């Protein structure tokens with residue numbers, strides 16, 4: 001491996017030829033770290049239709065953007081990503097590789113780390129450079145604890161949780177060097193075959209980008225409870241999420257799950273209805289600006305993270321809340 | 331066909347937060363006294379996935395399910411639990427420094443243990459261990475053994491030396507297949523696990539458990555514990571939460587809802 005520098009390499013996940021928010025958030029982090037250590041920021045994007053991606057990622061803080069634009073990268077597939085990505089990381093020789101803590105990122109990062117024979121910290125919430133080494137803070141024990149780890153071999157690979165980092169403001173006048181990757185991928189090296197892909201139709205606001213998220217749990221009493229949550233979401237332009245327990249019972253689609261192994265949201269307002277507030281759930285919503293909860297148990301853990309709380313029966317309060325919000329919006 | 335399921339013994343991940351304690355000085359968990367350890371839930375589901383494959387194959391199948399675990403101070407209780415669910419036998423790699431060595435070393439040690447078992451067709455692991463929540467060991471084993479890996483499975487089927495997996499995506503489900511040998515990590519979406527039957531629990535007492543030391547499988551000192559570690563734990567702590575909750579009351583649901591709506595409006599949230 002080339003002598004490693006102070007650089008930070010960011011793998012930016014693309015969706016429909018656009019970077020996902022988490023990619024831009026990581027570029028913000030990378031820029032701050034690189035500025036403090038005197039390194040450069042390299043962004044890497046795999047996908048299709050990436051003609052303008054180079055300029056865009058530069059505008060969000062990358063000094064150098066490597067674009068791997070090919071039909072084969074239209075959908076994430078770790079085995080297709082790895083040969084080029086490993087080669088890029090070896091050539092760029094950064095001190096730190098940042099990958100999103102999405103399902104794709106958590107599938108990719110450990111493979112990359114083992115391929116490079118380095119260690120990986122998953123689900124990081126913050127990274128600081130101390131004496132030239134990345135100190136990575138990550139959640140563990142289902143969200144009850146935090147650990148700070150450092151590695152004794154570079155590059156350090158880290159996956160970053162959504163909504164934990166601020167993106168930079170887009171500045172189109174910030175220009176980086178954009179290069180196309182000469183792919184070395186041999187398609188015969190891909191051993192896993194995708195047979196079918198069924199995506200749920202996403203209607204309404206995306207959970208991660210919603211300013212208001214309404215989460216439902218077992219306290220809703222049944223799948224009907226989600227109807228009221230959907231009504232409120234429609235009125236306030238919000239999105240609906242859920243506890244794993246509610247998903248497990250099929251009260252709502254799986255993709256609603258917020259938490260440790262579900263989505264991570266950090267809206268202006270998280271309205272938790274009939275959710276006990278287990279650390280596993282809070283791992284996905286604890287960074288919300290304001291949490292408001294409705295729970296029949298005055299000792300429910302969720303109140304410990306809430307700015308406003310209502311002790312009561314959600315089946316009675318939610319219909320009333322729909323009416324009140326309707327009045328305010330009228 | 332030989333299936334290996336890698337499992338980990340952990341402290342019950344669903345204890346009330348007030349019971350959860352850490353020694354910040356020593357940077358270790360202080361185990362809750364009197365609480366018996368459990369199989370990490372995702373690993374329990376990995377065992378379930380293996381059992382479902384064997385059920386599907388029928389009584390006359392030649393499927394052998396082997397439990398593999400690494401532990402510092404024995405893990406008899408959870409191995410027994412795994413065998414009582416229906417696994418055929420188990421291997422315990424006793425590694426005194428295991429607890430502090432991290433996923434990087436664990437994957438290498440598990441990979442060597444699996445190699446020592448000879449031909450293995452399918453390796454199943456949980457998507458992550460429910461203590462450190464890292465999710466790197468399964469993929470690490472696959473990389474080290476150079477076999478295909480499929481993550482976050484909610485359904486696993488095997489036919490004609492091909493494993494077919496339904497895996498979860500953020501917004502749906504993907505069906506992926508690979509030729510055996512392969513590794514699959516199991517997610518909670520696999521669903522409910524079975525209880526140990528009386529019959530299997532009785533049989534479990536007679537099932538073979540091999541206990542290996544690192545040197546038994548050719549691992550030398552440099553490959554286990556702190557000498558092989560790539561990471562250093564700088565700090566371990568419980569984050570403080572100082573949110574002050576203002577409770578909103580009222581005589582009727584309508585009144586409570588109206589006050590809440592006003593608060594939210596005043597805070598410009600709606």
Ligand SMILES: Cc1cc2nc3c(=O)[nH]c(=O)nc-3n(C[C@H](O)[C@H](O)[C@H](O)COP(=O)(O)OP(=O)(O)OC[C@H]3O[C@@H](n4cnc5c(N)ncnc54)[C@H](O)[C@@H]3O)c2cc1C
Pocket residue numbers: 142216217218219220221242243244245246257258259260261262273274275276277278279280281284294295296297300312313314315343344371460
């Ligand atoms: C390894 C692991 C990973 C996990 N990952 C996740 C995850 O990613 N996301 C997640 O959400 N969970 C996760 N969990 C599960 C988590 O620990 C909790 O069990 C789960 O979040 C509880 O869901 P809940 O709050 O809906 O249900 P419960 O804990 O049963 O809480 C229901 C709440 O509703 C209240 N209630 C009851 N009736 C009413 C009423 N009429 N009106 C108002 N309130 C009422 C009750 O007081 C209670 O507080 C995980 C668990 C483990 C072990």
